[in-house]
Amino acid sequence: MKKMYKRNLLKAANYSFLGLMCQLLLVNFTIAHDADAQKAMSMRKVHIEISYQNVTLKEVFADIESKTDFVFTFDFKDDFLNERFSKKFKKATVEEILKEISRASKLAFQQINNNISISRPEQLGQRIEVKITEEEREVNGKVVSSSDNLGLPGVTILVKGTTIGTVTDIDGNYTLNVPNDDDILVVSSIGYQTIEVPVNGRSVIDIKLEDDIKGLEEFVVIGYGIQKQREVTGSITSVEADQLEDQPVGQFVQKLQGRMAGVQISQASGTPGGGMAVRIRGAASINAGNNPLYVVDGFPIVGDINTINPNEIESFSVLKGASASALYGSRAANGVVLITTKRAKPGQTSVQLNVIQGVTQVPQRGRAKLMNAREFLEDRRAIYEDKIRYEGFTGGIPELYQNPEAYTGPDTDWYDELLQTGKQNSYNVSLLANKDNFSSATTLGFFDEEGVVINTGFQRFSLRSNNQYKINDNIRVGLNLAPTHQLSRNQATDGFYSILYSAVITPPIFSPDDVDENGNQRVSFTGPGLFTFPNWKKTMLETIDRSATTRILSNAYLEADIMDDFFFKSSVSVDLGSSKRRVFNPSTAGGIFSPPPKLATGSYSTGNYYSWLTENTLNYSKNINNHFLDALVGYSAQKFNQEANVLTGTSYPDNEVPWIDAAAIRYGSNNMSEWSLLSMFSRLNYNYKGKYLLSLSVRRDGSSRFGSENRWGTFPAVSAGWIISDEDFMMDWSKLSYLKLRGEYGHAGNFNIGNYSQFGNISSTNYVFGGALAQGRSPVSIGNPFLTWETTVGIDLGLDVGLFNDRLSMVFDYYDKRTTNMLYQVDIPSGTGFNNIQDNIGEFHFWGYEFGVNARVLEGGLFKWNSDFNISFNRNKVIQLGTNNTPIGGIGNYSSTIWKTEVGQPIGQFYGYVFDGIYKTQEEFDSQPKHVTSQLGTIRFKDINDDGIIDVDDKTYIGNPNPKFFYGFNNNFYYKNFDLNIVMAGSYGGKMYYSLAEWSETLEGIFNVERYMMNRWRSLEEPGDGIIGRSLSGTTEFPRNVQDRLALDASHLTVKNITLGYTLPKFIKHVGSTRVFASIQQAFVLTPYKGPNPESSWRGLNGLQEGVDISPYPIPRTYALGINLNF
C-alpha cells in the first residue's frame, strides 16, 4: 500500500499546476534525482563543508544531495524530517555528518552504492547507525512500454521491502544496486501497471510495462484540485490527450467526439477552425445557452476555446454530475470541462516534434442530385407548356427552352465549382524539462488549413509555456503564458440561404466563365423566368473576409505548504484577447437576394476584451486513524470587460480600394460591456478507510448580471460513495475487482443571462426637425430588478465496476435534473410595444442514462486490443413556460422557424404539416380537405383538426431532432511495432430537416431543382409519382411549408478517425523514438440521411433549435501522414 501511495504521488506531481494535493501530503520525494550510473564512492571518502543552524533534517538531506552524488531514500511518512538540526562542519565526511545526525535524532543510515536509506529503528538505543554496504550487486536494464517498445523515462524502481530505489533516465535506462540476489524490484509509472520483478541473480533486467488505461488508482482533475479516481464520488469523465494526438484536426473538441459518455459533440459545419457544438447531458436553456464552462488550468475562461492548440493539452475532465460541477456555482449548470495543459514529468528532459500533413476532400455521398443542363431545359419547357395549357399564358415557350435536345452549352455543377482539394498541416514542437527546482513545458505550434471551399482557410500560431520554480521545499511559484494568433478567411458560407445553399440551385446552363458581350466575365446570370444568380465563384474569390484574433492566456501562482497539513494557493489569471475582421464585398459579389452588380460594401470590426481572476484557496488535509479528511476553502473575484467597434462603409465608388476610407457613407458604433463575479466556496471530502466516501460542498456567487434584488446565490452539493469491493464480505468474489456505488445531489446555476438584462435599455433614436438632426432616445426593453440565475438541481446515481482485475471496467450513471427559474424572454403581446420581458419563469426536466465499458480484450501477447464503448440516453420535458405556458415557436412556415417547445412535450421538436400526397384526381380534389390555394394536382397536407380546411391549425409535431441515444466506440490494436486506432461516433433516432428542399423543390421554375421534380403532376394522364404537385401559379408557395416528408432520419455511424502507426526501431543516436503514422479523419459516414452531414445543425446543439440542415460548409475527409519524434 505504501508503494502504491508513492506511485500516486509521482502521478500527482504531474498535476503540479495545482500541486496542491501532493503538497498537502507533505512529502519531499527525494528519489526524483537521477540515479548516477557511475561507480559509487563510499560516504567515508566524500568530504563536504556545511553549516546548519536550526534547519530541518529534510533540508539537511537535500543539501547533502545537492553537494554530493548521494541520494537519500526514506519513507516519506516518517516524521523525523521536520526535526531540526544544528551543527557546523569544516570538511567532514558524509559519514561523520550522518553520525552526528544519527546521534541527535536516533536514525539509522545505510549506504548502498549512491543510495543512503534512512530509517528509525524501533530499538536503536544509543547505538550510532551508519552502515555502508558494499557487497550488493548492480543491476541495470531498460524499462520500455509494451505498447510501443519505447524507453520510459521517470519510471520508479524500488527494491521491495526497502526504501532503496531509483528512477529511469530519459531513455528508460536504470542502474540500481540491490542488497540481495533474491530481492524483488517493484516497477511503477504513471499510466502503467505496477509490476514486481524478481532479481534472481541477474545483473541485466529489461522490463516491459503494460499500459494501465483506466487504472482505478489514477488521479483525476476535479474542481479546484485533484482526487484519486477511486475516491471520486461525483460523475466525472476524463480523457488523456495523448490518446488523441494523431487526429489531423484543428480543434480539440473534434478529438473528443465519441470519447465520453454523456457528452454530445457534433460537427455541425466543416468551417475551418469552427463548427463544433458541445452539449453535456442534454443541457438546454431557453435564452441562457447550453455551452459548458471551460476551465483551463483552473481558470474559467470566457472567450473562444478554439484558440487553444490541441497539442498543448494533457488531459480533459468533464464534470457532469450535479455535485461534481456544483463547486463552479452559478456557471456550472451546463457542466464543466476542465482542461489541463502539458507539464514536464519529474526527471524529464525531452524535445518532442510532431508533424502532420494532410489533404482534404469533400466526399461524394450526400451531395444534392439536381438536374443537369439538358434535364433542366426540358423541365423548363414543360413548365411553360403547362402555363400555356392551364393558365392561358400567351408569351410562348422562350427560345432557350424550346430545343433542349440540341443544347450544347455549359453543364455546370455549381457545388463542385466552389470546392477544391484542401490542405491541412500541423507542426508542433514541445520542450519539456523538469530538473532540480525548475520545471518547464513549452509547446510551439503552427496549424494551417486550406479549406475545401475556395478562398477559405484558417491558421493558428500558438505558444504555451508552463513554468514552475521551487523557491524552497515549502513554496513554489509558477507562471504559465499562452499567446495565440489566429487568422481566418472564412466567408459567410453558413447560414440560411448563404452561398453554398444558394449556389447549388443555380441552373447548370450558366458557367462561372461565361462572358458578356464586352468579353468581361459575367457577375450574374439570369434567363427567362429565372431568378438572377450571382456568379458564385467570382463572389467567393473576390469577397474579402479576413479575421485575426490574438489572445494571451496567462496565469501566475504561488503555492505554499504551511505547517504539516495546510496548503495555500494564490493565483492571478488574465485572459486578454483582441480581434478584428475586415470584410469587403465588391460590386461584383453578391448573395441570392442581392445579385451583383451592386454598390460595394465593407465593414471593419474590432473587439477586445480582458478577463481577470484572482483566487485564493486553502486546503487542509489529515489522515487520522483511517479517517481521511480534506477540506478546501476559497475565495475568488473575476471581472470581464469587452469593447466592440464596428465601422461599416457603403457606396464605394468602385472596387479599387477595399478599405472603409474609400466608402462614401460610413457608420460607426462603439460600445462596452462588463460583468463581475465574486465567489466563496468550500468543500469537505471525507473518507473512512478509503471505502466510505463523502463530499460536501457549497459555493456562494454574487454576480453583476443578477438583478439588484437577487444578487447572491448559494449552490450546495453533497455526494457519497461506497467501495463495496473493499468490504470483507466481497473478498470471495475474486472476479469482481472493483465495485463502487455513488450518489450525488447538487445545485448549479447558469448565469448567461446577458450583462445588463436587469435594466430596461434605452437606445439612441434620432429624428429630424426642420431639416436638422434631433437626437433622441427610446426604450427598447423592459427591465427587471428581480432577474436571477437559472438553477439546475440534480441527482446522479452511479456504479463503477471492475472485473477480472479491472481488465473489464464499466461505468453506469443515471441522472435526473430540473432547471428552474429558467431565464425566459416571456413573450408578451406586441401591444405593449415590446416582444418580451426577461424573467425567471420556466422549468425543464432532464433525465438520462449513460453507460461506458472499457476492456483490454487481448493483452499480454504480441497482439493487443483495447476497446472502449460508451452510450448515452438523454430525455427531457418542458414543465413550465412563462406565466401563461405560451409555447415557444411553431408560428412560421419555413424551416428557419420550424421548432416548437411546449409544456408537456420534449424541447425543440419540429412543427409543421403532415404530407398527404397530391390531389391526383378530380374526385380526390372534391372529396378531400383543401387549403385556400389548393387545386387539382397540388400538394395535400393532412387535415389534423378534421375541420375540412387545411390551414395553420393543422400543423403538428413532425419529428424530434434529439437522438434517442448517441454513442462512441474506440478500438486500439497493437501488433509488434504497429498500432491501429479506430474511433467511431454516432447517434440513433434523431431527425434532421432537409431545408435545402425549400429551394431545390421549388415549382416556379426559377431555380435548378431535384431531378425527381420532373415527376410532378402535369395532368390527369400524367400524374407523376404522387409526391410533387403541379406548377400552377398561386399554388406553388404552399408546398414549401415545413412538412414531415423532409424531416429525415439522421441516425448515423461515423468513422471519425482511423490511424495506423508504426514505431521505428531506434536508428539515429540522438533520436529517442520515432513513430510514423497515416490517419484518415472523417473516414466515412453510414447513414440513411439524404444530406452530406447528419450532424449538421444550423443552431448547433442549441437545445431549442437543433437539427436543421442548411447546407453548411462541408466536412472534408482528411488523409494525413504524420511523424512523432522524441529527442
Add this chain to the structure above:
Amino acid sequence: MRKLATILAILFISSCSEEFLNLVPESSITSGNFYQTEEHFNQAMVGAYAAVRGAKGSIASWVMGEMRSDNTHMEFNITNRGPQYIEREYADFFMDDVNSGTVANKYNSCYVGIARTNEILDLIQGSALNQEAIDRIYGQASFLRALFYFDLVRYFGGIPLYLTAVKGAGDAYLPRASVNEVYQAIISDLEAAIARLEPVSFPQNGRANEGVARMLLADVYLTMKDYPNAEEELSQVIQMGYALLDDYGDVYRLSNKNSVESIFEIQYQEGNQGQNSDFLYPFLPLSADVSLITGISSQNLQGGGWNTPTFEMINAYENGDERLEASIGIVEGTGQIGNLFIDELKSPVDYVPTPGKRTYPFIKKYLNPHALERNTDDNFPVYRYAEALLSMAEVLNEQGRSGEALEYLNQVRTRAGLDAVGETNQQLLRDIIAHERRVELAFENKRWLDLIRTDKAIEVMNANGEYLKEFYAGESYLPEMSYNVTTERLLFPIPLREIRIGDLEQNPGY
C-alpha cells in the same frame, strides 16, 4: 498559527464589496436613470416621433394603404418568391393571412410608438418640469398616440387599448377593446393635445401643433361620419394660415418640405446619419441600372417593382389634370421582369406603348435629386392642406350643403389646372369629391382607407380585380381566388403571434 490567521484574513477580507458587483452599462442609458430631466423628455419625444416612420412610413404602409386599393398593383416577378414578397402580393390579391409579417409589422410598429408615448405621458405629469414644458410634451405625446391608434383601429378594428406603460408581464395582457372605445380614447387624446399645443406657425419644422391635432380629429370624426364635429375642426384648420402651393408638383419638391401646404409629414434627411428615406426605390422597376430615372449611378435589383400605378388609375385622371404628369412616370425598356434595361422615361399623358418595349408605370411624386442610391431626402406626407379642403367639401356635402362644398373642392381642382365644377346634386358631388381625393391624394396611402370609410371598398375592389385579371390575362399569375373581396377583407387579420400569445380574438374570416 499566526501565519494561518493571516492567510485566512487575506482570503476573506479582500475587496469583498458589493461595489464590485454594481455594474451599470456605460455605453448606453437605462430606464433607471432616464426620464429625469427636461432634456430626457425632449429626447424621449424625439424617439416617439421617430416611431412614426415605422408606423406610417414603412413598406407595410404602402402595401396596406395603397396596393390594397385600386390605385396600384405590382409587377409580378416570378423569381421573387420570398415570403416577404409573397405577403405583399397577397395583400394586393386579398389573399393575405394571419402569417403576414408585413401586416404584423404595421401592427407592431404602431404599438412601439404607443409604448413610447405611454411612457412619456405616464411620467411627465409627476415630473419636476415646469408647466409650460409639461404641456408642450404632453400635447405632442397625446397627439402621436392618437395618430397611432387611429391607424390601428382603421386597419384592424378594435384592438387592445394600452393607455399606460407596461411594467411587466402582469399588465401586459389586454383583451381587444371595442372600436368605439378606441375612438373615444383617440378623441380624448386629441382634445388633450389641442388644449396644450401651440397653433401652427410658419415655417414649420415637423413637430405636431394645434393644426395637425385638429386635422387628425377632423379625420377621426369624418371616419366616424360625425360630420358636424368634423366641420367644426376643419373650419378651425382652414383658418390657421395654411395654403395650397401654386403648382401641384411643387408640393413634393425638397425645397417645399414642411411648406405652407403641409400639415404633417414624416421627416427624413438624406446622408449618413441614418435619417434618410428610401421609399422611392421599391417603386422603381427591378433593373441593374436605374440611373436614367434617379440621375445618379444606381441599380435596383433588390426589392423593386412595387406599388405600380395601374393603367386604370392613369386613365382616372381627367384630361388636362396636371397631377398626372406630377404623380406618375412611365419607363420603357426591354428585358424580362427582374432586370429591365431602361431605354426611356416617358410621360403618362396620352401615353401610347411602343411596340416591342415593356412598359412600367411608377410613382413619380417622390422622385427628387439625391446623391446616393437608396438614400433620399423626401419626407412622406401625412396631412396636406388639400386634404383639409377636400374633407371640408365632403362634410358639407354630406350635411346637404353641397353648394358650400364646391368652394373648397374647386380650390383643389383649380390648382390642378382643371375647371371648377358646379355640381350640387349630393350623390353626384359625393362621387366627384371621392374621385378628387383619389387623384389629389394618390399614393399618399389614403386610398384604401377612403374606400373603407366611404363603404366603396367591396364594390370598387371586386371591379378592380376583374379589370386586373383581364388586363394581365396571358401572364398567368393572378390566382383564381384573388380579389374575392368580402366584408371580412375590410379589416386585416390580427397577427398570429398576438392571437397565440395575447389570446386575442381574430377578426372574422381569418
